[in-house]
Amino acid sequence: xxxxxxxxxxxxxxxxxxxxxxxxxxxxxxxxxxxxxxxxxxxxxxxxxxxxxxxxxxxxxxxxxxxxxxxxxxxxxxxxxxxxxxxxxxxxxxxxxxxxxxxxxxxxxxxxxxxxxxxxxxxxxxxxxxxxxxxxxxxxxxxxxxxxxxxxxxxxxxxxxxxxxxxxxxxxxxxxxxxxxxxxxxxxxxxxxxxxxxxxxxxxxxxxxxxxxxxxxxxxxxxxxxxxxxxxxxxxxxxxxxxxxxxxxxxxxxxxxxxxxxxxxxxxxxxxxxxxxxxxxxxxxxxxxxxxxxxxxxxxxxxxxxxxxxxxxxxxxxxxxxxxxxxxxxxxxxxxxxxxxxxxxxxxxxxxxxxxxxxxxxxxxxxxxxxxxx
Amino acid sequence: xxxxxxxxxxxxxxxxxxxxxxxxxxxxxxxxxxxxxxxxxxxxxxxxxxxxxxxxxxxxxxxxxxxxxxxxxxxxxxxxxxxxxxxxxxxxxxxxxxxxxxxxxxxxxxxxxxxxxxxxxxxxxxxxxxxxxxxxxxxxxxxxxxxxxxxxxxxxxxxxxxxxxxxxxxxxxxxxxxxxxxxxxxxxxxxxxxxxxxxxxxxxxxxxxxxxxxxxxxxxxxxxxxxxxxxxxxxxxxxxxxxxxxxxxxxxxxxxxxxxxx
Numbered sequence: 184x185x186x187x188x189x190x191x192x193x194x195x196x197x198x199x200x201x202x203x204x205x206x207x208x209x210x211x212x213x214x215x216x217x218x219x220x221x222x223x224x225x226x227x228x229x230x231x232x233x234x235x236x237x238x239x240x241x242x243x244x245x246x247x248x249x250x251x252x253x254x255x256x257x258x259x260x261x262x263x264x265x266x267x268x269x270x271x272x273x274x275x276x277x278x279x280x281x282x283x284x285x286x287x288x289x290x291x292x293x294x295x296x297x298x299x300x301x302x303x304x305x306x307x308x309x310x311x312x313x314x315x316x317x318x319x320x321x322x323x324x325x326x327x328x329x330x331x332x333x334x335x336x337x338x339x340x341x342x343x344x345x346x347x348x349x350x351x352x353x354x355x356x357x358x359x360x361x362x363x364x365x366x367x368x369x370x371x372x373x374x375x376x377x378x379x380x381x382x383x384x385x386x387x388x389x390x391x392x393x394x395x396x397x398x399x400x401x402x403x404x405x406x407x408x409x410x411x412x413x414x415x416x417x418x419x420x421x422x423x424x425x426x427x428x429x430x431x432x433x434x435x436x437x438x439x440x441x442x443x444x445x446x447x448x449x450x451x452x453x454x455x456x457x458x459x460x461x462x463x464x465x466x467x468x469x470x471x472x473x474x475x476x477x478x479x480x481x482x483x484x485x486x487x488x489x490x491x492x493x494x495x496x497x498x499x500x501x502x503x504x505x506x507x508x509x510x511x512x513x514x515x516x517x518x519x520x521x522x523x524x525x526x527x528x529x530x531x532x533x534x535x536x537x538x539x540x541x542x543x544x545x546x547x548x549x550x551x552x553x554x555x556x557x
Numbered sequence: 558x559x560x561x562x563x564x565x566x567x568x569x570x571x572x573x574x575x576x577x578x579x580x581x582x583x584x585x586x587x588x589x590x591x592x593x594x595x596x597x598x599x600x601x602x603x604x605x606x607x608x609x610x611x612x613x614x615x616x617x618x619x620x621x622x623x624x625x626x627x628x629x630x631x632x633x634x635x636x637x638x639x640x641x642x643x644x645x646x647x648x649x650x651x652x653x654x655x656x657x658x659x660x661x662x663x664x665x666x667x668x669x670x671x672x673x674x675x676x677x678x679x680x681x682x683x684x685x686x687x688x689x690x691x692x693x694x695x696x697x698x699x700x701x702x703x704x705x706x707x708x709x710x711x712x713x714x715x716x717x718x719x720x721x722x723x724x725x726x727x728x729x730x731x732x733x734x735x736x737x738x739x740x741x742x743x744x745x746x747x748x749x750x751x752x753x754x755x756x757x758x759x760x761x762x763x764x765x766x767x768x769x770x771x772x773x774x775x776x777x778x779x780x781x782x783x784x785x786x787x788x789x790x791x792x793x794x795x796x797x798x799x800x801x802x803x804x805x806x807x808x809x810x811x812x813x814x815x816x817x818x819x
Binding site (some may be wrong): 414417418419421422424425428429431432433434435436437438439442443446 | 625648649652653657658660664665666667668669673676677678683684685688689690691733737
């Protein structure tokens with residue numbers, strides 16, 4: 184009996200993660216197959232648009248996981264994670280702009296189109312190095328990571344927490360949005376970056392590049408999940424959750440609470456930045472609206488709807504809500520925000536642990552796991 | 558951090574100085590002009606079990622706050638052992654140095670299991686990097702088991718701490734303090750809200766801790782104080798009003814006046 188109970192407990196803990204990785208693996212295998220092998224006449228054929236759409240959902244899933252790590256496990260409600268996502272996206276976008284080279288409308292070999300349009304004569308210093316992909320990838324992590332480090336250090340050291348922290352994260356992303364809207368910032372103003380041609384010498388329009396980027400997204404999502412899971416199931420993860428539940432107690436036990444917060448905050452920002460860097464080459468555009476406070480709030484809604492504190496729930500929530508968004512904005516465009524609002528209220532009132540939490544509870548009640556396990 | 562040789566020490570204390578774990582001298586804390594502590598001087602011996610009593614507002618909690626670094630006094634000195642200046646240490650440093658505090662309301666990590674609560678409380682390197690790769694070694698497991706045994710929660714190790722009764726949470730918290738191998742334990746109203754049976758168990762637990770640790774208990778329940786304490790300090794308006802055995806203290810006219818005058 185004891186063994187059976189242990190198994191049940193283990194499965195209750197493990198079923199979600201296993202299912203998540205299986206689904207992710209299946210998506211990674213099936214989507215390229217359905218895109219490449221299945222003929223276009225077949226009902227099972229996936230268009231390039233669909234492949235990219237799924238990749239977009241998955242990069243949102245990474246972003247949601249980053250927010251779940253900091254919110255669900257450490258209790259820090261960030262309403263500004265869109266900023267890290269957008270900064271990662273901009274760093275990648277700068278590379279993609281430089282990679283256009285002389286194929287731009289104005290044909291300048293060095294300056295991106297918008298700089299020529301603004302009558303700039305030479306490249307600003309902060310654009311140096313972005314002709315190399317490796318440098319851009321480094322900056323994808325370094326810039327948001329550094330911002331998170333400085334912001335987090337100041338906020339956590341002065342023990343800013345709760346709703347005050349949420350408000351200043353909103354202010355952070357809002358300030359960045361206003362800054363990036365300005366033409367003289369040197370990031371393309373309100374048009375941002377677009378018209379990308381290729382990445383590492385491969386055309387962004389070619390099916391091969393599309394699938395490779397898709398697979399990169401699958402891999403990063405899987406790796407992010409495993410990394411987050413490693414973190415939350417380590418002792419450090421237990422400390423982080425202890426900080427969430429009783430911060431002062433953790434401090435009295437001798438834990439440097441602010442360093443734990445800072446550490447997980449920076450990790451979360453780095454994941455968000457990676458998500459942004461994967462998003463931009465596939466979607467083909469980045470502009471300051473990605474910094475808008477509403478975007479960051481929406482990420483939190485994905486996590487809440489999916490079920491916070493599970494990681495895979497956040498990923499599922501991101502995919503589910505964004506699929507619904509794609510559907511509604513095509514079918515009933517004016518209805519989407521009402522649908523999102525209603526969904527959020529319904530989940531908050533009736534499914535406080537989100538869709539995944541409700542499913543887990545339902546499966547536990549029906550004994551579904553025990554039967555499938557035996 | 559090292560005590561200067563000319564630290565002022567009164568003659569009576571000189572004799573016992575080797576045996577002291579805590580020195581508070583002339584500690585004054587003002588909150589908006591109100592003196593929560595008024596030149597408080599208090600010494601705790603190594604291995605002693607000391608009870609602190611006093612009416613509300615006597616400064617008991619403020620004293621604990623000063624010792625643990627939560628509140629900084631306006632004047633006075635506070636030394637832990639011979640070499641640690643508490644006023645120069647941060648809260649985590651003080652906890653690391655070996656002062657454990659139990660709060661009035663039991664605060665355990667409700668979402669964690671009893672075992673995990675003790676694991677988190679374990680003494681050792683508390684840095685993020687270490688915690689990320691930490692594994693529970695055999696000797697550490699033994700230590701946790703010993704604590705579980707001591708606080709009587711061996712059978713509940715896998716349960717969420719949030720599911721424990723009030724008294725069990727108090728014991729778990731004491732167990733968590735023990736995991737830090739503290740020299741000095743500060744315990745705030747341990748038996749408030751406990752059943753008589755739980756109170757009795759708690760008294761046994763605290764008595765068994767004395768000797769190995771120095772224990773300072775703040776408590777209102779006089780029967781409980783009588784059952785555990787050898788030495789009692791009465792605080793009143795931020796000062797020590799009386800000190801001695803429970804009988805001496807209860808017969809002290811100053812103490813009677815303060816308590817009856819209320």
